[in-house]
Amino acid sequence: MESDNGLLRLLYADAAGNDVEQLTSVLRNAGLAVRATAVADAESLGEALAGHSYDLFLCADGLEELPLASAIRVLHQAGRDLPLLVLADGEEPQRRREVMAEGAVDLVSKADPEHFRLVVARELAGLHERRRIRRVEAALRETERRCHALLDSSRDAIAYVHEGMHVYANRSYLERFGVRDLDEIQGLPVLDLIASEDQDRFKTFFRHYMRGDSDQQAIDVHIQAADGEVERVHMEFSAASWDGEDCSQILIREQSSSAELEERLEDLSRKDLLTGLFNRNYFVDVLDRALAEQLDADDGSTSALLYVRLDNLEAVRATHGITVLDMVIGDVATLVERQAGGGGLAARYSDAVFTLLLRHHGVHEALAVAESIRKSVEDHVTEAGNRTITKTCSLGVAVLGDGVATAEQAINLASAACEAAAEEGGNRVQLHAGEEPEGGDDWRTLIEDALAGEGFDLYYQPLVALDGDQTERYEVSLRLRATDGEMLEPGAFLPHAERHGLAAAIDRWVLDQAAAAVAARQQRGHETTLFVRIGGASLGEQAVVEQLAETLQRLEIPGERLVLQIAESVAVTQLNQAKAFHERARALGCGFALDGFGVTGNTTQLIQHLPADYLKIARELTEDLGSNDRHQQQVRELIATGHEMGKRVIAGYLEEATVLAMLWQYQVDLVQGHFLQEPLPDMGYDFTGMVI
CATH class of the missing domain: 3.30.450.20 (PAS domain)
Structure with missing residues (x-):
């Protein structure tokens, strides 16, 4: 039994809520995550249908406030294709014929849950097929419209x-x-x-x-x-x-000159039909020639290659379909081409991968262009009908000096850097490890000295429960003391740590210090839980968990005092490593959290492999929560989905106290943000003072 994204949006009307709860348990046991919404009368049914989409309507027979005829009338007025099942106490063949004649798809008995499961499976299959046909018909109409436009404009x-x-x-x-x-x-x-x-x-x-x-x-x-x-x-x-x-x-046919026709055909052979950018074959040829010319010139000049890949491609495809995905790819192609300017050569290299050759560009210039592309893609919104799609990309940058002789070599370097960016959660720029901006050795020395001495400091930001729970919870963040005494945030030094293979060592240091902080609090009578971020580099290193096990045993603190937090996008791209890491950490009693909930679209499936205790809503959905109606609706639905899966949901990155009342209504479990307290080097927050 399958539903869209594994989630069944159930609308029900029943005087006895226990009956529906028992039946939804049947569906959950069949592998569905059920989000159930109750309605009491025709008015509330109409309001529900006006504001949301549903997959199934379960209506008890004989309700005084919502007779079957009224329910069917409201469905018809709303114009919704929504299967209506009538819920009865027992098997009533005559009543089944009557309700089906009125417009219900079937009558199910509370006493026969297996029949209920089979009927739901049948109706969901039919509903999904009808939705698929409507999408195909819409795509056909759009194709015909484009064909007519091409016909009208043809020479x-x-x-x-x-x-x-x-x-x-x-x-x-x-x-x-x-x-x-x-x-x-x-x-x-x-x-x-x-x-x-x-x-x-x-x-x-x-x-x-x-x-x-x-x-x-x-x-x-x-x-x-x-x-x-x-x-x-x-x-x-x-x-x-x-x-x-x-x-x-x-x-x-218009009889053009053969020279003009050949020119048109030649141009078409170079172009990608969807985006209008150059295609892969032409780009590789140009890149090979550019590298050869650069070697012949022998003037010390360099070029740069950018490898741009859309994040969460499969999530966009599964959620919105091929037609919308093509629109997203076309929009990103336009953004990449715009950044290329007159001196760059942009191409669509594969499905959702773009390449950009920047001649006579050094490392800093190339990184600036890459960051500009990353930001423009992140800020851009693709509009498809009444839907809006946001997106991010991962970028790999390779500077092409004398050591790079072929296009294949150059593309492999940039692709590897892009893969590293994706493994760290995406939406970032990664310079290939073979290239280091000026001062790279200084960064390595600074980080290694910090690991060996006292250059790193932990900062703590509280996570506060809205249900009266006064447990002390903090998220740990890292700071690096620069040579001038300035405290640097992770964004300034982690890319350099990753380039030099020091990211996992930093994670081990943070876990050691976090455990020591918990032990110190425990000695003073505080039961404190710390959330610690784990990067992709640590997932494949068994030494990280082994060292953590030794630390917990030595300090005599329970593993549950540490919640290991992994970005959902990293877990998706490194699933096998994440599963192994999760199993070893669980054996120590540690908690587990997934950050970035709501962006990849894979959470329901991911939870089956990585049972998390906490789901932290993606930053892009909560930063502007007070002013973005669309994000408010998404957050509300994500919280409900998380609770359906039995998880505690965190809304972090909050900047305004005004959203607290809203989140309390949404029944979020924990909140975090600068409006409560910025990250500080000590744990002094008063968890008894939160009042909504």
């Missing part, structure tokens, strides 16, 4: 004929024959446009063509042109359809 003269009569002709066809309006030619026999000396020959050709007893698909004839002169043309015929009727297409 070639094109007409459609049914039984020898015109039913359509494009502008070029009308102009060729001196016809001002389509109405003048509709119903006109094709034969009337053929010069008299060729009419008999044309009739013979067309008769054989229509009967299908000749392989000839084209004929050279004389026509009566717009200027009154007789003109010889080449007419090609092919089978077609117009408004659902079989017909024939006539194509009279």
Whole structure:
């Protein structure tokens, strides 16, 4: 039994809520995450249908506040394709026939949960098929619209004929024959446009063509042109359809010069049809030539290659479909091309991967362009009907000096850097490890000295419960003391740590210090829980968990005092490593949290592999929660989904206290943000002071 994204949005009306709860348990046991919404009468049913989409409506029989006839009327008025199941106490064949005659799809008994499960599976399958057909029909209409637009704008003269009569002709066809309006030619026999000396020959050709007893698909004839002169043309015929009727297409090609035609064909051979960017083959050829020219010049100049990949491609495809995905790819292509400017060469390298060659660019210039692309993609919103789609991308940058001789070598370097960016959660720029900006060795020394001495400090930000729970919880963040005494945030030094292979060592240091902080609090009578971020580099290193086990045993603190937090996007791309890490950490008693809830679209499936205790809503959904109605609706639904899965939900990155009342209504479990307290080097927050 399957539903969209594994979630069944159930609408129900029942005086006895326990009955519905028992039936939803049946569906959950069948593998569905059920989000149930209750309605009491026709008014609340109408409001629910107006504000949300649902997959199934379960209505108890004989409700005084919502009779079946009223429920069916409201469904029809809302124009929703929503299967209606009537819930009865027992098997009632006569009543089943009656309710189905009224418009319900079936009657199910509270006493037969297996029959209920089978009926739901059947109706969901039918609903999904109908939705799929509607999407296909919409795509077909859009395709036909585009085809009509192409026909109208074509330089070639094109007409459609049914039984020898015109039913359509494009502008070029009308102009060729001196016809001002389509109405003048509709119903006109094709034969009337053929010069008299060729009419008999044309009739013979067309008769054989229509009967299908000749392989000839084209004929050279004389026509009566717009200027009154007789003109010889080449007419090609092919089978077609117009408004659902079989017909024939006539194509009279514009006789351009061969040089112009060859130029057009050459240009088309270089381009990607969807985006208009250069295609992969042409880009690789140009890159090879550019590298050869750079080596021949021997002037010390460098170029840069950017490898841009959309994050969460499969989530967009699964949620919105191929047509919307193509729109997203087209929008990103435009953004990449815009950043390329006149000196860059942009291409669509594969499905959702773009490459950008920047000649005579050094490392800092290339990183600036890459960051500009990343920011523009993050800020851009693709609009598809009444839906808006946000997106992010991962970028790999490779600076191409004397050591890079071939296009394949260059692309492999940039691709590897892009993969590293994706593994760290995406929406970031990664410079290939072989290239280091000025001062790279200084960064390595600074980080290594901090690991060996006292250059790192932990900062703590409280996570506060809204349900009266006064447990002390803090999220740990790291700071690095620079040579001038400034405290640097992770964004300033982690990319350098990753380039030098020091990211996992930093995670081990943070876990050690966090455990020591918990032990110190425990000695003072505080039961404190710390949330510690774990990067992708640590997931595959068994030494991280082994060292943590030794630390917990040495300090005599329970593992549950540490909650290990992994970005959902990292877990998706490193699933096997994340599963192994999760199992080892669980064996120590540690808690587990997934950050980035609500962006990948894979949470329901991911939870099956990585059972998390906490789900932290993605930053992009909560930062502007007070002013973004769409994000408010998404957050509300995500909280409900998290609770359906039995998880505690965290809303972090909050900047305004005004959203607290809203989140309390949404029943979020924990909140975090600068409005409560910025990260500080000590744990002094008063958890008894939160009042809503």
